[in-house]
Structure formats: C-alpha cells, structure tokens
Amino acid sequence: MAIPLPRPSTVVGLTRSALDQALGSAASFAAVPARAFAVLDDVEALLARINGVVDRIEQTLDRTDRVLDDAESVAARASEAVGTAAEAAATAAEVLTAYEPALRRAAPMTSRFVEQLSHEEVTAAIRLIDELPKLREHLTGDILPILATLDRVGPDLHDLLDVTRDLKLAVAGIPGLNVLRRRGEKLTEDNGDPGA
Template identity: 30%
Template sequence: MRLPSIPAVSHVPGVAELTGLVEQVLAAGPRLAALLAQADRLVREIDRLVGEADGLVQRIETTRAEAQRVVRLTDNTRLRADKLVAAFEPHLGPLERLQPTLERLADTTDPAEVDALVALIDTLPVLAGQVEGDVLPVMRSLSSVAPDVHDLLDLTRELNAMLGKVPGLGRMKRKVDEQQSDE
C-alpha cells in the first residue's frame, strides 16, 4: 500500500506567510534586546536624575529658608537703623559739621596709631593715679623749693669762681667745660 504523499510545507496554505512572520520576529530579537537595554539605561538615568532633582529641591528649600532668615534679619536691622536715625536726627547738624573732620581723621590715621591710642587709653587709669599721687605733690612743693634752688645756683657760681682762682684748677675747669660743650 502506498502512503499518500505529504505536501511540502511551502505548499501548505499560510505556512509561508507564517514562516516569514517567524523570521521577522527572530530578526527583530536583537533589536528588541537592544531596545530593552536602552530602556533599562533610560530607567537608571531617570532614577539618577530624580535623585539629583530631589537633592536640588532640598537645596532650594534650604536656600529659601536661609533667604527668609536673611529677610528677617534685614527687617530687624532696618528697624534698628530707623531707631538710630530717629535718635540721632536732632543731632544731625553737629554730626554733619563733624563729617569733614571725621573723614580727614579716617584718611590720615594709620592702624599703628589706633593701636597706640588704644594702648594709651588702657594705661590712662594707672598714669592718672601716678600723676595724682606722685607728680602733683612734687609740683605743689616746687614753689617752696624755688628759693632754695636759687641759693644753690648762687653758691655753685661762687664755688666755680673760687675754683677758677686756685692755681692749676683753671685749666682743668676749662678742659671740663670744653668736654661738656662737645657732648
């Protein structure tokens, strides 16, 4: 008995179209894999960008909070400045007259001079105490010392004249006078 013959696959209706379709799907596989890889990279990039955006939003919030704090400080400073201006307003005339003097002082004052002035101010209490305790009593007693000083000066002149008359001391006296005048 003879078996019936099996038609070739290419003769079966629709198989050729199905084969072409399968070939197209198989050919699209690598492209589909590449697209999936790109989609995966895009998803990771989007995740990274979202993370950066979150950080950026956080920094913006911090900056906004800091800006609000600066605005509050500025408002407080403005209020304080307004109070100062109001307090000094009656005195603006003298301050305006002093302005050229203050500008000149600022232009001509060296930092070393300011440091020296600060050091002097720091020593003023001690200096005032010494002047009051030591110098002023001496100054008060000078009026009573003046006649004694005049007497000593007269006596010194007389001694000088007597020494000039002693033989040999005249030359010595001139030599001492010359040395003192050279110095």
Template identity: 35%
Template structure:
C-alpha cells in the same frame, strides 16, 4: 476512445503536468525558504524589541531614581529657603538699626572725610602703633600727672613761664586725649586692670 487511449492520454497528461508540478514544488520550496527567512528575521526583530523593552525599562528605572533624587534635592532646597527666609527676618531689625545709625552718622562722616583721607595718607604703621601704645598708657599718665605732678606745680609760685606753657600744653593734650572716641572705655579697662592687679 478506448480505455487504452484514455489511459495513454492520462499518462501523457500526467507526464505533461509533472514538470509543472515539479516547477510548482520548486516554487513552493523557495516560498517556504523565504517564509522561513522572514520568520527568522521576525524572531530577530522580536528579540531586538525585547532587548529595547528591557533597556527602556532600565532607563525608566534610572529616570525614576533621578526623579526621586531631584525630589529630595528640591525638598532640601525648600528647607534651605525657609531657613534663609527666617535668617533674613531675624537680621532685618539689625540691618534697619545699622541703616539708621549710618544715616545719623553720615553728615559727620562726610565732614570728617577730608581729615580722614589726609590722616590715612600721612600716617605710617609705626605711628599708629605708637598712638595705640600712647592711648594704652594715657590713663596711667593722666593719673600720675593729676596725683603727682600737678600738686607740685600748683605749689610752685616761681615757676618759669616755659614750664607754665608746658603745663598748659599738657592740659590741652590731656583734654584732646580725653575726647578721643573710645577713651572712656579704654580708661575704664585700664582702671579695671589696675584694680585687679592692685
């Protein structure tokens, strides 16, 4: 083969290789375009990941703030629990004393229960108000009775039996009123009031 033949062969080989080279070049360009697309998608994914990292950081910051608030709340609750425990400890003797009093009054209260029920059902507010007024005036009435009326009655030898009955009734009423719980305190209050006014 001559040089010319070799050159022709070379030109034919090059001409035959040129479409393949162009095809390879097209494929390389397509591959580069795909790689560029992948790089763009990777960049978008990286930016999205950066955004997620920022949001996660913000969420962690908010969670830390919430944990701090919870810690403060727990501390406040602990203080309240300690104060409540102190209050319970200081109230306990009073509760025990009240329980002892209730236990000691229980038999009497149980015996009085039917009477109290009947009294509650049969007493009107007006009657209660009248009784309160009567109790308020009782010390003064008793003092006047003892100081003014009883000496006159004792000096009367010829008093009719009805007046003696009325006098006995008044004595019984006086004794009944004196037995009302709290009468001693009411009487003392009235006497103190009269002493301060007089």
C-alpha cells in the same frame, strides 16, 4: 453507450501535467521550510532589535528615576534655603526697623565724613590701628603708673618751688655776683649770641 478511451498521447499529457503539478507542489512544500526559516531569522532579528530598544528604554527610565530623585533632593535643599533666607530677611527687617531712625540721622553725617576723607588720612588711620598694640603696651606699662602717682606730684612741686625761691634769694645775696653776671653777658655779646 460507449466510454471513449483516451488516447495514449492524452494520457501521457495528463500524466505529465499531474507530475508537473506534483513536482511544483513538492517544490513549493520544499521551499516552505526555507522561507519559514528566513521568516524566523527575520523575526529573531526583529526581536533582537526590539530587545535593544527595550534595554535602552529601561536605561533611560533608570536615568530618569535618578534625575527625579536628584530633583527631589535639590528641591528639599532649595526649600531649606528659602526657609533660611526668609528667616534672615525677617531678622534683617527687624534690625532695620530698630535702627532706622539712627541710620537716617547718621546718613548725612556719614556722607560728609566719607567725602572729607583723603587717601592719606585713611592710610594714616590704618597705620595708627597697626600701632594700637604697642600703644596699649606703653599706656599700661609706662603712662598709667605715672598717672597713678600724680596726686603726690602737686605737693612735691610746691616744695620744689619753695626751695627754688630760697635758693634764688641766697644766690642774690652772694657778694660779687653782679660782676660775674655782667662778665657773662659781655662774653655772650662777644660771641654774637643773638638771644642775649
């Protein structure tokens, strides 16, 4: 059997086809690094974006931690405030319980007192309170020393009354006193004194 030999045009065609395939493969292989670099660039850009997102997440977590720490301190202060308020409420309840009967009795009187007060009376009371330091000074400096000597005034007053009686009797015995008295009454009438 004889092996047919290919024709030169077939050999050229096959050679061309092989060359085209080799060139296509070479071009494909040559394009692989460029595409690989483009993919790597895309991957690097994606990694940069992911790093940015991770940084923002870390910042948000840091802020969240600070907020949680602040919330814990606020909660502790609020707990202290609630404890203080509870103690104050307990004290107020004890005071109200102790003074409740007196307050209930005083309520109508207090209402009546407040209803009776006028603005002028309140103003006068304020002025009186403003004058209390002067009043205290005069009481301690002037009036109380005089009051301390009142136990001696009674006998002195009796002595003065005795002397006045004696003087009246002595004056009544002076000759011509009645004439002087009448003359004084006449002068008083002439002047139009209505009290005579």
